[in-house]
Amino acid sequence: AATAPCRPLRSIMALPLVAVQGGLVILASICPQLMLKLSRARHKNNHTIEDPVVELSPDQPFTMDADTVIAFVSEWVNDRTVQDMLVNFSTIFGAVSGLYIMLTRKPGGESLSWYSAMACTRTTKRMTETWWLAYAVFWVLCFGLIIGGGLYKWFDKHHYMIVCGGLAAPLLLQPFIAPGITGEANVPVWSRYSVKATVWIAIFSFIGNWWYTHYFYSVLKASYSMPAHDLNAVPLAMYFATHFYFTLYHALAAQALRGVRTLFVRNSARFMFECSLVCAMAYSTAFTESATISAYPCYSFADRHQAYTLGSAFYGIYFLVSYPLFATIDEPREQATPIITITTGKASPTKASPAKGGKGGKGGKGKAGTKEEASTDIDSTDLDQEESTHTLYQVVWEALGAGMAVLMLLDIVRAALPLPLLVPMARPCKSDASLTCPPFDGQLC
DSSP states (O other): OOOOOOTHHHHHTTHHHHHHHHHHHHHHHHHHHHHHHHHHHHHHHHOOSSSOOOOOOTTOOOOOOHHHHHHHHHHHHHOHHHHHHHHHHHHHHHHHHHHHTTOOBOTTOTTOOHHHHHSOSSHHHHHHHHHHHHHHHHHHHHHHHHHHTTGGGGOOHHHHHHHHHHHHHHHHHHHHHOGGGGTOTTSOGGGOHHHHHHHHHHHHHHHIIIIIHHHHHHHSOEEEOSSOOBSSSSBHHHHHHHHHHHHHHHHHHHHHHHHHHHHBOOSHHHHHHHHHHHHHHHHHHHHHHHHHTTTOTTEEESOHHHHHHHHHHHHHHHHHHHHHHHHTTTOOOOOSSOOOOOBOSOOOTTTOOOOTTSOOOGGGOOHHHHOOOSSOBOOGGGGGHHHHOOOHHHHHHHHHHHHHHHHHHHHHHHHHTTOOOOOOSSOGGGTOGGGSOTTSTTSOO
């Protein structure tokens, strides 16, 4: 029987919003810098003899008087990249909205909120997602401070490793040294959801850096030019950074897809909506990441307009494959009617069920209802846990398969353009100091 969703879920599921808000804060903090640079560039390009170029210091403060605000808005509205991205997002989310109205709610789910529907009914998976999203608030703020505050200007190759490796370490080590965070202290190591999810993300992000980065080098003419230790011509620190970026992305995507599958009847309309939602999330993820790190000069593109518009679609290919696949790991079976029940270990007289062996307790108290569990346990979806969980072996092969699928799609796009795939043994700035980004220019990276 369906029961009312637990109120604490609302605060738990607010964490994704907090993480997104953190990203928006970073974007808001760097937008004035980006638009000021754009304005200066256009002034220099469009000046006449009567309107000489006024050299502006890069450190000149951004004054928010009325004329500056008007100029800022005018430049932003008339910018070709902004206009194209507005068209792209309007088209994508217009399609998502159009398909949404075709969905049919499941019986009994009319009053269920999106917050509750997004929560996994399997405790360990829900707690892992909550941990990832809570930790994302911390690392997003750290990156915002480093990039927005210009702290990277004092970094060398060792600092990059310390920062990125240090931020990734809690996520990589938690399943093994602090399983209690995800409620898995008494679960065998290789059966823990947090272990399986971490291994999946680690494999997929490693493949992305080792292989996919070279497609960005070849197709989008991207470049990393900061001092760093390299692995296959990719800064080693980026392997760690990608891991904690991807935990945030995949936790949010898994919750969004779960919300759809919990609330709406499975049919062709829902399938089309899920496909459009995955496409929208993939493109939005790719663009948002590019926009939020655009103030960082050591990751650059030959054509930033192309990187934002077409490059977001190219990068989004990663997530077209990974979002739906990752969401299936240890996901409880879909119910015909929404069942969102979060228990605290106390038996409910209306939900008492006999313990194995057929002996139920009096007054609704069976074996299952007399134990006071310290952790929050879950509802009837755990009854078929063995049938709906993955083994670590399956997780490893699915991650490798996802990596190969993305590689094939990227290569199909590259061949269609057509462009050669070049896989250098070292970044160009390793041999040419003039290619190293400021403030490190003049030294090999």
